[in-house]
Amino acid sequence: MAVIVAAEDDADVADLLATTLSRAGHVVHLAANGPRALQMVAERHPDLVILDHGMPGMTGLDVARRLRADDATSRVPMMMLSAFTPDGARDVFDQVLHKPIPLRQVADVARDLLDSTRPRLVTGRPLTDPERLAAVSRLLAEPDPVDELSLALEIANIAEATRAQAAAIGLILDKALQTVASVGLPDLIVEAGGAPLEWTPCGVLAGTDRPMLLDDMITDPIFRDIPMVVFSGVRSYAAVPLHSPEGLVVAVLAVMAPEPGRFNAATVDLLRAAAPRVMKLVDRRR
Structure with missing residues (x-):
């Protein structure tokens, strides 16, 4: 197969x-x-x-x-x-x-x-990889209220530090993104608790296991037609993967803005620095 x-x-x-x-x-x-x-x-x-x-x-x-x-x-x-x-x-x-x-x-x-296929260099794992999904499933439990508040404060501080209109932490399932903490997201996403994965760049981020920095999503041939852009008006996007203790991509830390060119390499560095703190709080759901 x-x-x-x-x-x-x-x-x-x-x-x-x-x-x-x-x-x-x-x-x-x-x-x-x-x-x-x-x-x-x-x-x-x-x-x-x-x-x-x-x-x-x-x-x-x-x-x-x-x-x-x-x-x-x-x-x-x-x-x-x-x-x-x-x-x-x-x-x-x-x-x-x-x-x-x-x-x-x-x-x-x-x-x-x-x-006749030769071995390939792959940096991440497929979204449907059983080991990755098992690691994500362990994080689906209800959070402790104190940890939930700590994550809310953390994501608010990240949004302020990056001058982002919206910021979020989400668990990456095989077909959906489940929001863990957020600020500034559309009411529809907040009420639903997440979004289909194809609405966001998070599936690509998880598959490649690399940070993402998009200056203007309207000009990107892969993402310009996704609902995040068409309906929510997001143009600037920066995100880093969050890893389980086994090194598997289980979540994403992302910031978004309606203006193009809002984020840069320094934004990605800030997200990388925050990732261990964020993941420590998310991992307490185990």
Whole structure:
């Protein structure tokens, strides 16, 4: 069994492709455009990426070039499945297939690519990794009121120090972000106790296990269409992962602002410095 991310903007083709690959024993995650494919790759750590070329937002070749340029994904085998082959595609993709093509043949080529896969450098773990989820589940207990107040004060101080409109600590589940403490978040998020993970950059942060600094999310091809930007008006974003004692990413400490360019490297350093204090309080939920 392998994990496959397939990007295809034709819903009918995508469904047929997912069905064929699933019947071959693989777990398939579908993306309707290039930016979403990049996000899924960061979150899911696939064993194979299949890309159409002519997609909205970014072409398949643009996505592949970004993946090749990142050490964490440079060795992931990639297949182009497209009616049009752009110049340079064969220099980036391990295999180029032309539509129309029997999907059984696509599954056969996928099998061959997976069989020849070399070890990859991965900095984080998939969101669905059982050990990571077990570490998160241990933190879902009700907090002590004193610890809850301490976290509320901590997050308020972080928001003030970074001049952020909003700040939050959230547990990263496989499909959702559960808020632990926050200030300045929209009422809808506060009342719900969190948000779907795809509404935020937190899934990518957890998958890569790296801090994030986004100067203007409106210009970012991966995140410009997520609800955090479209409905909440967030443009500047900075965040660091929070780790369990085993070193697994279980939570995020993030600050947000409606103006572009609000945060910088010093903001990330401040969040990194605060992370041990924050995680010590969160870890008392065990």
